[in-house]
Structures are given as structure tokens and as C-alpha cells.
Amino acid sequence: MTIRQFLFTFSLCLLTLAAAAQQTGAWVISGKITASTNGQPIPGATVRIQNTKLGAVSDENGTYTVRVSNTGKYTLEVSAVGFDRATKTIQLTTKNTSIDFTLAPGKNLDEVQVYGKTQAQVLKEQAFTINAIDTKQYANTTADLNQVLSRTTGVRVREQGGVGSDFTFSINGLSGKSVKYFLDGVPLDIMGSTMSLNNIPVNLAKRIEVYKGVVPVDYGSDALGGIVNIVTDQSTQRFLDASYSYGSFNTHRASLNAQFKPDSASPFIIRVSSFYNYADNNYTMRGVEVWDEKKYDYVEKDFNRFHDQYRSAMGQIEAGVVNRKWADVFFVGFSGSGYNQELQTGIEQQMVYGAAVRKGHSLNGSVRYKKSNLFTEGLHLNFYGAIAADEINVVDTAMRRYQWDGTYVKATKPEMSNEPTISKITRPRQFARLNISYDINKQHSFNLNYTFDHIQNKSYNTLKEDRDHIPSTLGKHVIGIAYQQTFFDGRWANTFFGKMYGVGTQQSQVLRFDTNGAVVYERLKDFQENYGYGVATRFKITGELGVKASYERAYRLQEAEEMFGNGYLTVPNLTLKPESSNNFNAGFYYSTRLGKHNFYTEAGYFNRNADDFIYYVPAARRYENKSSVKINGFEGEVKYQYADLIGGSFNLSYQRMINNTRFTKAGSTVPDITFGNKVPNQPSLFWNADVNIGKNNLLGKGSRIQLNWYTQYVHWFYLSWEAYGNINSNPIIPKQLIHNAVLTYSMHDGTYNIGVECRNLSDEIAYDNFRLQKPGRAFAVKLRYFIR
Numbered sequence: 001m002t003i004r005q006f007l008f009t010f011s012l013c014l015l016t017l018a019a020a021a022q023q024t025g026a027w028v029i030s031g032k033i034t035a036s037t038n039g040q041p042i043p044g045a046t047v048r049i050q051n052t053k054l055g056a057v058s059d060e061n062g063t064y065t066v067r068v069s070n071t072g073k074y075t076l077e078v079s080a081v082g083f084d085r086a087t088k089t090i091q092l093t094t095k096n097t098s099i100d101f102t103l104a105p106g107k108n109l110d111e112v113q114v115y116g117k118t119q120a121q122v123l124k125e126q127a128f129t130i131n132a133i134d135t136k137q138y139a140n141t142t143a144d145l146n147q148v149l150s151r152t153t154g155v156r157v158r159e160q161g162g163v164g165s166d167f168t169f170s171i172n173g174l175s176g177k178s179v180k181y182f183l184d185g186v187p188l189d190i191m192g193s194t195m196s197l198n199n200i201p202v203n204l205a206k207r208i209e210v211y212k213g214v215v216p217v218d219y220g221s222d223a224l225g226g227i228v229n230i231v232t233d234q235s236t237q238r239f240l241d242a243s244y245s246y247g248s249f250n251t252h253r254a255s256l257n258a259q260f261k262p263d264s265a266s267p268f269i270i271r272v273s274s275f276y277n278y279a280d281n282n283y284t285m286r287g288v289e290v291w292d293e294k295k296y297d298y299v300e301k302d303f304n305r306f307h308d309q310y311r312s313a314m315g316q317i318e319a320g321v322v323n324r325k326w327a328d329v330f331f332v333g334f335s336g337s338g339y340n341q342e343l344q345t346g347i348e349q350q351m352v353y354g355a356a357v358r359k360g361h362s363l364n365g366s367v368r369y370k371k372s373n374l375f376t377e378g379l380h381l382n383f384y385g386a387i388a389a390d391e392i393n394v395v396d397t398a399m400r401r402y403q404w405d406g407t408y409v410k411a412t413k414p415e416m417s418n419e420p421t422i423s424k425i426t427r428p429r430q431f432a433r434l435n436i437s438y439d440i441n442k443q444h445s446f447n448l449n450y451t452f453d454h455i456q457n458k459s460y461n462t463l464k465e466d467r468d469h470i471p472s473t474l475g476k477h478v479i480g481i482a483y484q485q486t487f488f489d490g491r492w493a494n495t496f497f498g499k500m501y502g503v504g505t506q507q508s509q510v511l512r513f514d515t516n517g518a519v520v521y522e523r524l525k526d527f528q529e530n531y532g533y534g535v536a537t538r539f540k541i542t543g544e545l546g547v548k549a550s551y552e553r554a555y556r557l558q559e560a561e562e563m564f565g566n567g568y569l570t571v572p573n574l575t576l577k578p579e580s581s582n583n584f585n586a587g588f589y590y591s592t593r594l595g596k597h598n599f600y601t602e603a604g605y606f607n608r609n610a611d612d613f614i615y616y617v618p619a620a621r622r623y624e625n626k627s628s629v630k631i632n633g634f635e636g637e638v639k640y641q642y643a644d645l646i647g648g649s650f651n652l653s654y655q656r657m658i659n660n661t662r663f664t665k666a667g668s669t670v671p672d673i674t675f676g677n678k679v680p681n682q683p684s685l686f687w688n689a690d691v692n693i694g695k696n697n698l699l700g701k702g703s704r705i706q707l708n709w710y711t712q713y714v715h716w717f718y719l720s721w722e723a724y725g726n727i728n729s730n731p732i733i734p735k736q737l738i739h740n741a742v743l744t745y746s747m748h749d750g751t752y753n754i755g756v757e758c759r760n761l762s763d764e765i766a767y768d769n770f771r772l773q774k775p776g777r778a779f780a781v782k783l784r785y786f787i788r
Helices: 003-021 119-124 145-149 560-564
Strands: 027-035 046-049 055-057 063-068 072-079 086-092 096-098 101-103 130-134 155-159 167-171 179-183 207-212 226-231 239-247 251-260 268-279 284-292 297-304 310-322 329-342 357-371 379-396 400-402 408-410 421-439 444-461 472-487 492-513 519-540 545-556 579-594 597-617 622-642 646-659 685-696 704-714 736-747 752-759 778-787
Touching: 027 072, 027 086, 046 063, 055 063, 055 119, 072 101, 086 101, 119 130, 119 207, 130 145, 145 155, 145 167, 145 207, 167 179, 251 778, 492 545, 519 579
Parallel strands: 027 096, 027 101, 179 226
Antiparallel strands: 027 063, 046 055, 046 072, 072 086, 130 207, 155 167, 207 226, 239 251, 239 778, 251 268, 268 310, 284 297, 310 329, 329 357, 357 379, 379 421, 400 408, 421 444, 444 472, 472 492, 492 519, 519 545, 545 579, 579 597, 597 622, 622 646, 646 685, 685 704, 704 736, 736 752, 752 778
């Protein structure tokens, strides 16, 4: 059965289910939940009908809908984090009853009991396949966003070392540039190369959303594998969140996030976000080879990393107004960031560096504007624009060959390049995104999105040149249009969408020499267009059980680094073509609550068929197109929570990634020896488990103590193609079983917090990307102050 046939059959099944179910839940209670201080809507508020399992969660506009099967007397209870609980009793006599709630700010956050579905769970019940993670549970840990995401289904984060190291992020097998990162819906890399997931502290995020394979047009992205969206605290309340942590390998992390306004009713707001990271990363490399002059042979010994210091910092400020007649949101922002990194290894741990350094800095200016009901009711506009400058420098001048004991011998060329190099890469960038949506009525709406992204790439060796004589330019245009519809009081939801992907490149090349011997350059231009489309559908069989499916013909445009290189480890490949893929998801979810027992489970199947798959080839030191890569697999998760005392979760992911290229290149009859092989250096099976136990008011009123235990397992996988060896000779990445534990204690209703944690408790040898060793056992302590 083809995917289209499946979706057609799936839709017919939904119609049958809907026809059978449309008589239930015929009585509707709806309304809007707002804050008493400023009248603003409260999203994510939980509405529960007492003495039943019925409930709902308010949307971004603060509205909710609850359906019941009979008339009668009902008591509605509304709760939201940061607000006092409110109740109202009604006598239901009509088909549609409207009840609004106004909530007052609360002082004790632990008094709020969430009986219904969290905002993260509501997102998971959309037609798109989404991981949604509330970061509140990690707020008192030293975790960065990479470490949080690596514990979720279908996601693997494989790092090359410790703090600040390069990493590969994959969603359902598609990795690298196939995955895009956003901060409140805006591309994260606009803020510079410092802004990567392993730099950003967890306290910066309120929630993290991972869209897998099929992505809404709102993001204006060419993300073929999926996206990660970091959602910050968008409330209009004043708050201060400051933290500092210290850990093994001289690791320091600090963050400060705050929002200020003159008074609670004022429309003026100033937001500040910042972080600082530092680490020596001098953990032990176990069993590495060094030359023993006495034995006149290589021997295996343990040595500490000696050239892996990392430092990064970011600061951002935004100022603007909210809730004005001419704008719901208007902010102007500025940010700056930078990093300095010693490079210890190449892509393999036998490539030891002792002098190479990489550093960079960036500046960014932005403006964002949002207005609902513009000119007419139902017409909404959202605009974001930015100008950025990012600079990267790589120093590779030492004519040496290092060993893990820190000794070196003289060499005929530097550590990474063929000649001494101080590379300078600058990338000026202009970005704009316009999103316009129109609600025809409550059941039908349209969405139009246009994204423009222009990057200029200048790269040269400052030891030989004073500028780049052949700068290159990459321009992306992504246009998306979507139509959303809902039936049967929102139980059946569909989204149909189409996208246009355009990429323009400009690159100079040497044409000839003039009569004076000067170089004459020729400017080459190219523009390519590709068109994608997709559909996402979901049906709620009951309030607790739902099924969904989605499909997209997606494209991923080339990135600047992939085409033009990075000046040190990656060389240009101007013949690179965009990736394309047919992405399909299908799954179900189920949630229920019995008294204080909460249970949630979801499972799904996914299929990806990527053409012109862009893959980094270490031997060639560049990105190349693999004609076809096929991925299929399944994933599932189970969660349980008993009140606020004990809980746990378990998730498992399996993905089979196969090289589907029959011949070595297009038009050739030479068979590809790796056809049908698993793509190497990619884990196929991994799972995560989490157990937590905690108690409120155990050590005083307004206190909470909690212990979390995390376990992660990754099955062994081949380091290189199976066809290039046999099971006994082909190198493998061994299986990994890593345990982490965190103990946190909060006082004065979460104002003062301390966390102590241990990672890799059993001190296992942890391998990851290209079998590069990760840190062994490590300890850390974190202090956090939070007030709202």
C-alpha cells in the first residue's frame, strides 16, 4: 500500500469513527480565562469538571472547550501555574454555555495542582508528530538543552567531547543540517555560531518542541528531518531567574534571565537573557595509544585531555510594548555572543591536536511585531526581521604532531591543514519572516508564510591574503500556505499545506589573466526551485484516545558551510544539490487519570525516503550527496505520575537507516558495494528511563526535595560500512549504558534552589560520535534563585 492510499483509507476510517461518535459529548461548555491584573489571556490553564475525568487546557488565546454528554449541575475548577485556583458551579440547560474565568496571581506555586493535560501534552495531541518537553523539572539541574533532548523519543545527540564540543543532532535518523533550531519560532543561528543547544542553559527555556519529519508552514523552514523550537517565558509578569553551577573538569555555568516593567499594568517591558560557560574539559582518555621509546612500539595508556579549554558567553536585551491598539507585541532587540575553543582532536581520537584554536563572535539586531484582528476580525499578522554578523577564526600554525601524553614531534605541515593557516570566515546575514493567517470561522482558517534568508560567505587565510577575492552568496526563499479545518467540535482536525523552496547562489571563479597578469574573475549565478506539499490529520476517538497521521514531500536546501566549507576541516563542494524526502508518520496517544494516578502513552511508526542525502565524508573532508537513503522505524513512550510524590517514564526508539543507492553515481552501471547496508556511525536502537520521587513540605513549609534517576542505553553499531569488512574485523561503537542521578531541594516556594548531580555514576567508557570518548564520572552542584 502506498502512502497516499494509506492516508485515503485512514481518512475514510476517521469519517466512519466520526459518524459513530458525533452524538457523544453534544453539550458544550466554553469560555475564556484571563488574568485579573491586566486582562491578558492565560494559555495552558487546566479546566476540570469536579468528580469526573472531563477537562481541557486553554489555548494560546486563553479559550477552552469542555464537552459533556448530559445536562445537569456541574462545578468547573480552573488552575494555572502562578495563579490561584477558581471554581464556578453552573446548571447546564442549553447546548452551548459560555463561562469565563478571571484568575488572581498566586504566591505558592506548589499549591497549584494540574488535574488536566499540560500544555506539552496538548501539543502532543496535535496532528503533527511532536515531542513537547516542559523544562520545569530540569530547572535546578546543570543540564543544557542537548542533554534534555537526548532523553526524548526519536532524538539522538552525539557529541565529540565535553562542554562546547561539536555534536550531531538527529531526529528519526535524519541529522546534521536536516534539523533546524528555533528560538520562539525564529532561527537560532541568526544569533551566531555561539548559540548552539549545548551552550544554552535549560533555564532559558520554558518548553522545548520537536517536530518530526513533517513541519508546519509557520516556521518557514526547509527542515527535512524536523525542527527544535525553544519556547521562552512569554508572560508579561516580572521575574528574575539567576543560577550558577560548578562541576568536574573545572566546569562553570551561569545564567541570568529577567523581565522588568514599571508596574503590573504598564505596557512597557524589558527582557534580558544571558549565559556564561567555561570548562577545562581535562577528563581522562582511557586506553589511548602513545609511542613508547623504550619498547619502541605503541602502547595503550590513560591520559588527561590537555588542550580542550572552552569558553562562551551570550547577552541579549529586548525592549518594547504589549497590548497596544496598534500592536499586540512590538519589540526591538540586540544581542552579542562569542566563544573561544581549544581543539583537542579531529573526527577521530587518533588525530590529536595541541595548538589549534577556534573562536568566534557575533552581533545581532532584530525587530518583531505581532497584531491579531488586524483591520478585520480573524486577520492576524506576525513579522520578524534581523540583521546579523557572524565571524569565525581558526588558528592552525603549529608544525607539530602531538600525542596524548602532550609530547610532540616536528612536522612538515600544521595539525589540520596542508599549510599554516589563520582562517577568517565572516557571514553577514539578513533575515525576514512574514506570517499572515486568517480565521474564516472556528472551523476553517488559512495561513501564509514567507521567509527570506540571505547569507554572504567570505573566507580566506589571513597569512596570505587581506580579503576573500571570490566571496559567495546564498539566498533562500521559502513560501508556505496552509489550510486548517476541524469537524465535530474539534475532534477531527486536518491541515493541508504546500511549500516553495528557492535557493540562489553566487560564486566567483577565475576566468583568465589579463595582459598585465592580473586575475579576471567570472561571477556565476544559479537559482533552483523545488515544490513540496503535505497533510496532517488527527481524530480524537475519546477525550483520552486519539490517532493521527502526517505526510510531507520535503526539501532541505544547502547550507553555507556545506557548500563553501568552514575554512579548516570542511572543504567546499559547489556541486551539492538540495536534499528531498518523502516523510510519513502515523501513531496514537492515550492518557487517563484515576484519582491521583496519571498515565500517558504514545507510539508511532515513521518512514523517511531521502534522495540526494547530504552526508559528511571524512576521507574527502566535504559534504556529498548520497542518492538515496531509506529510514523506517518505530518509537514509543510511557509515563506515570502519582500526585507530586513519585513518577517515571520509559521511551524506546528503533530506526533502520539503509543506503538505497544501487550505483556509484547517476548514469553509472557500476554497483555501489554499500547498497542495502546500514548507514554507519548511526545507532539503530536506544532507550531512556527516568524515575523520580519527591516530597513537598518535608523540610519546612514551601519546600520540596526530589531525587531523579536517569538511565540511557544505546545499542552497538558499526563505525564504517558493513561491506568493507566482516563482523570480526569491522570496528564497532560498543553498547552504552549510562546512569545519572540528580538530587534537588527548593525552599520558600521555589525561590531558593540547590541541585547536586552525578553523571555516568558507574564511570563507564562512554563513546559517541566516531567513537570519540566522552567524559567519565562527573559531579556538579547548582545554585538557583527565582522570583516572580
